[in-house]
Structures are given as structure tokens and as C-alpha cells.
Amino acid sequence: MxxxxxxxxxxxxxxxxxxxxxxxxxxxxxxxxxxxxxxxxxxxxxxxxxxxxxxxxxxxxxxxxxxxxxxxxxxxxxxxxxxxxxxxxxxxxxxxxxxxxxxxxxxxxxxxxxxxxxxxxxxxxxxxxxxHPSDLMSDLTRRGVSGNLSYVITSTLQIIPQMQVKAGTIIDAQQSRGLETTGNVFNRVKAVVPLVGPLVFGSLVEVEERAIAIEARAFTAPLKKTSLxxxxxxxxxxxxxxxxxxxxxxxxxxxxxxx
Amino acid sequence: MALVELSSVTYTYPTTDKPALKDINLKVEQGEFLAIVGSNEAGKSTLCYTISGFIPHFFHGDLVGEVQVAGLNLEESKLNEWVLNVGLVFQNPFNQISGSKFTVFEEIAFGLENLGVKRSEMIERVERAMELTGISDLADRSPYSLSGGQQQKVALTSILVMEPQVFVLDEPTSQLDPIGAREVFEVIKEMSRAGITVIMAEHKIEWVAEFADRVIAMHDGQIIIEGSPQEVLTSPLLPEHGIGTSRYTQAAKQARTEGLFSETTPLPVTLDQAVAGFSGGNHED
Structure with a gap:
């Protein structure tokens, strides 16, 4: 959710x-x-x-x-x-x-x-x-703070919870194939390794698509941005x-x- | 002059030697709905990225030939100018959300904010676009709380609101469930009816047959056949190159071998044509 x-x-x-x-x-x-x-x-x-x-x-x-x-x-x-x-x-x-x-x-x-x-x-x-984070960033952008910086901050706020959800899905998938993720500290640390690969590489692929998506929405247009x-x-x-x-x-x- | 015009376009991605597009010549008229069919790796996505300017400006690589949209030349234009004429929507709805907005309404307004549109005009345009795509009820939801189909409709609306001259859609329903896919197709149909030029790569042949004005089939970076949906989608070239055909075409072909479908009646590609064909009438309308 x-x-x-x-x-x-x-x-x-x-x-x-x-x-x-x-x-x-x-x-x-x-x-x-x-x-x-x-x-x-x-x-x-x-x-x-x-x-x-x-x-x-x-x-x-x-x-x-x-x-x-x-x-x-x-x-x-x-x-x-x-x-x-x-x-x-x-x-x-x-x-x-x-x-x-x-x-x-x-x-x-x-x-x-x-x-x-x-x-x-x-x-x-x-x-x-x-x-509201959008208000803070819109106001700062209006006053000359770089649009890229605002984008990084507001999108991080949104993307971290999404990554948590995805990490949960990957753990479920690994567990269903028999990976031990509970128990002692050693088991738990070991369980992180097969999580990192899919999460990190998956995110890198996403970065390219998201770059295309925001470019398609004129993010880099050399115009003065306005705010809704x-x-x-x-x-x-x-x-x-x-x-x-x-x-x-x-x-x-x-x-x-x-x- | 055609709205979109590609002349002898050959393109090679930077990491390979084999061209992904070979000598493509294509014209698309204002208001036309062009569908691109083809098996995987046929060059459909590459063609979509080329028309929308991401090739060569984002993916770099080697582009030969000329691409023109609305009289502008692709290589002489910057990507951030080009996207104002050509909108792109691709497969994964999730990755098309800007990620920096907290409601659907703000998400759709994102492109207009980047264009520096005045606030009052922005609100009006967002509302109008949402009405056309039928998602006004989602305005206050978080883009992340939506289903795939809803997210894809938001992605379409987000581009629509920027009023590009050409809409390029790269398999917009391939990652959606059947209900979501149907809903997204209805929205695309609505946009096409409103006079927007649409270029869509798509696997679902029955939908292509129903919506498209013209179809091109691609294989190995080349256009192998071009024409009306009926002409292209019943061509024996399609199965030869691993491209699926409409279930109505398949049924009629099978029926023909049993003498149940007239040899002189053209093979059907849509349900209506199939009904007409099987009831003995001629479906040419």
C-alpha cells in the first residue's frame, strides 16, 4: 500500500x-x-x-x-x-x-x-x-533554487517508500525459494546479499526510464518554471x-x- | 507535406555494430493513426524513440538519414524543443510518473510547470485533459496509489496536456492486465477521435485492426509491409516473420481449408468483418 x-x-x-x-x-x-x-x-x-x-x-x-x-x-x-x-x-x-x-x-x-x-x-x-514538501520546494525554486535540486529532494521523499515496498517483494520472492531471512544475526546479514542485487540493478534501469519520462515532460526546457x-x-x-x-x-x- | 517524415533512416545503438533501423522511409499525415507491429527486437521501440527524438539526443549512437516533424529537422533541434512537438508514452507506467508530485493533478501539471504556463491556464488545461481521458475522479489521489491501468492513463494525460502535435506510444498496454489495457485503448481511441496524430507500436493485433488507419509491419529493423490494417494484418508475410495474426484471421483461414469460408472473401481482421465473412456477405464497406 x-x-x-x-x-x-x-x-x-x-x-x-x-x-x-x-x-x-x-x-x-x-x-x-x-x-x-x-x-x-x-x-x-x-x-x-x-x-x-x-x-x-x-x-x-x-x-x-x-x-x-x-x-x-x-x-x-x-x-x-x-x-x-x-x-x-x-x-x-x-x-x-x-x-x-x-x-x-x-x-x-x-x-x-x-x-x-x-x-x-x-x-x-x-x-x-x-x-508540505511540494510547497517548500516550489517556493525555493521560485526564488531561484535549482529545479534539479528540488526534483531530487521531492522525488527522494516519494521513491524511498517505493523502494521499501520493492525490497519487501524481493524478500518475499527469495523466502519463497527457501532463503533464510530470520533467526540469528549471521542469517539476517547473509539474507541481505540476494536482496541488494535486484534492488540496486532494478533501480538503475528505472533511472534511465525516469530520465526519459521527465525529459518527455519538458523538464529541461530552458524556460522559467511556474508552479501549480x-x-x-x-x-x-x-x-x-x-x-x-x-x-x-x-x-x-x-x-x-x-x- | 506530411507531419512526420523519415527518409532513409538507419540507426545503430552505441554499443553494437548491427543497425537497429535499416533504411526506414515513412510518412505520417496530420490526424492519422499509424500502428507498428512486429516481433520482439524488430525495431519498434527504436523507431518510437527516433520519432520522439530520444534517438539520437538521449541514446546517442549513429543516425543516418533525415527525420522531420512539423517541418523541423531532428538533428538540428534540441531534445527539449523536440518534445514539445512529439509526446512519448512507453510501456512501464510506474517509471513514467515524475516521482516528485504528491497528487495526480499536480503530476499532470508537471509538464506545464516546466513550460512556464500561467497557473490559471494550467488548471484549466489539466482539467480539460483529465476530462478527455476520463480520469477527473483521480485528481486528488497519489500517483503511486493507482493501478497500472490508471497510472498509464495518468501518463497519457500528462503528455496530452502539453498538446504535442504527434503522440508516440510504445506498447502502452504491454504491462497492464486485460481490463487496464482495454481502458487505456479506449483513451487512445478517444484522443485519436479528437484529431491527434497517433503512432503506436503494439502487439495486440485485434486492437490494431480496430483502431489504426494504417499499419506498418517491421522485422529486423526494416519495414516489410505497409498498408491498410486489412491488407497488412492478413498478409502471409506476418506469420513468416513470427508476427502474430488476429484470431479472426486465424479462424477464417482454418475455416477456409474446410471449405467453410469463401475463397473470394478477403480474410477478416476484426470481429465485424469475421461476422460478415462467415455469414456469407462481403464485408467490404
Whole structure:
């Protein structure tokens, strides 16, 4: 059955109606602020007091928390543990396991890194949850981003689920001929080999046909492309984007001046 | 002057020495429905790719002779100009979906976006094309959620909406189930009725017999016979070159050996002709 590889949730909210570029600029501003290191707690504050409220404003809080707990926290948690144990500097040892020491410094560094990554990924998550991929790419193409790049991004979103379906079919076919695909790790790894051939070579053949198909649809015509999707952009949003850019410039200025 | 004109066209793919097309001469008039029949490897697809410009511009290789569509010369034109005159639909419906669009409506509009058509005109043209091919009810579906037959109708509509002068179809139903194939044929018939020039390579002889104005049969890169469906499809040259014949022709031939079908009545290729022939009447109309 058809699935899609897109976080987009179709709701009617203030965030959904914003121009994609406005949201993208906001996200970049938040990410840059988190990484500039103006203040130790800034990434945490952005996450708690900007990103979480935004998820409610966009009416996607439930999906946001789901994705954060299931996808983000395990990754960020792993990162935190690794940094806490393997950060090289640090003198104030809290506890040790074998030759690895957890120090105040390593713990503090681990928290900063984890909170930055969390804030960065969560900001993009808000963008993806409230922006249809076609809208984002159409808007960027209209503003001069290469049509080829947009095509690669939007088609990847569609093609990956199709490849998953195809991989499933190939596995079924191999299993019906007696291939062991379950059981211990060794069996499972062995089972991947007969999957890769048909999947990869099949895809290469498809690439040629798809190239012909989009060429037949005038994809490379040397004309300025138009878009079926109508994407709103208000004067207030243009002003907001300049404000975000101003914030970024001031933040970078502060960073250089404070250093 | 004919809309499509090939003069002494010989073509060899880059990886082989043996030409895939040998000295092809062909004219197709505006509004005509030309069918190409032939066994596998006869050069049907190669001919389709040549008329639609992908040979030599996409597959490269060695093209000798002249190909003209609507007064333009293929070798002097760029592929991205050529596709505006000649639309191509091929076998696999799945690979013809652009892959970057989330609904059928957007998918059909893809070509018009690339041509820079204004949004209001785009919507109007997409709606009109979908109406002609009878897929208006699929507008909001994902192209990937459709059956093969529906996908192929979307592929046809996606080209139709760009309003090419010539439609080239390379076995458009070979990967579809019988119901899907019938539906796609109905759409092609509808397009032909609307005055569009169609060039179609096809295995299903009964359909060719019913739809085509003219048929060419190919073998080993050459046109072996050319004429009306009745003339070509009953020719003894077809079985000699491994090309299937209509089941009505086969039945009548068999009946003739038993004295059940008149020697003077031409062999039938369609159901109607067969009925007329077997009931003793002359089917010439």
C-alpha cells in the first residue's frame, strides 16, 4: 500500500499558512543561536520556550512529542552518554567505570552538545510537520533554487517508500525459494546479499526510464518554471524574515565582540 | 507535406555494430493513426524513440538519414524543443510518473510547470485533459496509489496536456492486465477521435485492426509491409516473420481449408468483418 516519507501533517494553523521561507528563516535563526555559544542555557531555553510553544501553535504538538520521544531522545541520549564518558579534558571526577571517567566538565559539555542537537533537529521537525514538501520546494525554486535540486529532494521523499515496498517483494520472492531471512544475526546479514542485487540493478534501469519520462515532460526546457501551488507571502512575513536576519547578524556580532 | 517524415533512416545503438533501423522511409499525415507491429527486437521501440527524438539526443549512437516533424529537422533541434512537438508514452507506467508530485493533478501539471504556463491556464488545461481521458475522479489521489491501468492513463494525460502535435506510444498496454489495457485503448481511441496524430507500436493485433488507419509491419529493423490494417494484418508475410495474426484471421483461414469460408472473401481482421465473412456477405464497406 502507498506510504509516504514525509512528516507533513495537514492541519489548519497559523504556522501552516506561513510562507515556507519564513519558517525556514526562523528555523535557521534558532539553530544559529543555539550553536553560537552566547549562553550555556540558550539552546535549552529555545527548546522549552520557543520550539515547544510553536508545536502547539502549529497544532502538531502530539506528532511533535511522538517524534521527539521515539526518534530524537534515543539519539540525543546516546550522544550524551558518549560525550560524558569520552570527553578528554576534565579534572573533577564524579565517578569512573574501568578507565573512563565522568567529570563535571565532560558532563557539562555533553549536556551542551545534546541540547544543541535536540534544538536543531526539533526546529527542523516543526518546519517539516507544518510545511508540505511540494510547497517548500516550489517556493525555493521560485526564488531561484535549482529545479534539479528540488526534483531530487521531492522525488527522494516519494521513491524511498517505493523502494521499501520493492525490497519487501524481493524478500518475499527469495523466502519463497527457501532463503533464510530470520533467526540469528549471521542469517539476517547473509539474507541481505540476494536482496541488494535486484534492488540496486532494478533501480538503475528505472533511472534511465525516469530520465526519459521527465525529459518527455519538458523538464529541461530552458524556460522559467511556474508552479501549480499558490504559496502566500505577505509583506509582514517579508519584514519578519528581515528581522530574523537582523537577529542573526546581531548574535554573530555579539559573539565576535564578546570573544 | 506530411507531419512526420523519415527518409532513409538507419540507426545503430552505441554499443553494437548491427543497425537497429535499416533504411526506414515513412510518412505520417496530420490526424492519422499509424500502428507498428512486429516481433520482439524488430525495431519498434527504436523507431518510437527516433520519432520522439530520444534517438539520437538521449541514446546517442549513429543516425543516418533525415527525420522531420512539423517541418523541423531532428538533428538540428534540441531534445527539449523536440518534445514539445512529439509526446512519448512507453510501456512501464510506474517509471513514467515524475516521482516528485504528491497528487495526480499536480503530476499532470508537471509538464506545464516546466513550460512556464500561467497557473490559471494550467488548471484549466489539466482539467480539460483529465476530462478527455476520463480520469477527473483521480485528481486528488497519489500517483503511486493507482493501478497500472490508471497510472498509464495518468501518463497519457500528462503528455496530452502539453498538446504535442504527434503522440508516440510504445506498447502502452504491454504491462497492464486485460481490463487496464482495454481502458487505456479506449483513451487512445478517444484522443485519436479528437484529431491527434497517433503512432503506436503494439502487439495486440485485434486492437490494431480496430483502431489504426494504417499499419506498418517491421522485422529486423526494416519495414516489410505497409498498408491498410486489412491488407497488412492478413498478409502471409506476418506469420513468416513470427508476427502474430488476429484470431479472426486465424479462424477464417482454418475455416477456409474446410471449405467453410469463401475463397473470394478477403480474410477478416476484426470481429465485424469475421461476422460478415462467415455469414456469407462481403464485408467490404
Amino acid at each position: 502507498h506510504q509516504k516519507l514525509s512528516f507533513y501533517v495537514d492541519r489548519d494553523s497559523f504556522l501552516h499558512h506561513l510562507n515556507p521561507l519564513t519558517k525556514l528563516t526562523l528555523v535557521l535563526t534558532l539553530v544559529i543561536l543555539s550553536f553560537l555559544g552566547l549562553s550555556y542555557w540558550l539552546p535549552t531555553i529555545i527548546f522549552l520556550f520557543i520550539i515547544i510553544p510553536l508545536s502547539f501553535l502549529g497544532k502538531v504538538a502530539q506528532e511533535f512529542f511522538n517524534a521527539t520521544v521515539k526518534l530524537l531522545l534515543p539519539v540525543v541520549g546516546f550522544l550524551f552518554v558518549m560525550q560524558a564518558f569520552f570527553h578528554p579534558d576534565g579534572t573533577q571526577v564524579i565517578f569512573s567505570i574501568w578507565i573512563f571517567d565522568v567529570t563535571v566538565e565532560s558532563l557539562s559539555f555533553a549536556y551542551l552538545t545534546a541540547s544543541r542537537i535536540l534544538t536543531m533537529v526539533a526546529s527542523f521537525l516543526i518546519l517539516l510537520l507544518t510545511t 501551488r499558490e504559496i502566500p507571502d505577505r509583506a509582514a512575513e517579508r519584514a519578519a524574515r528581515w528581522i530574523f536576519i537582523g537577529v542573526i547578524i546581531i548574535a554573530i556580532g555579539l559573539r565576535i565582540w564578546l570573544l
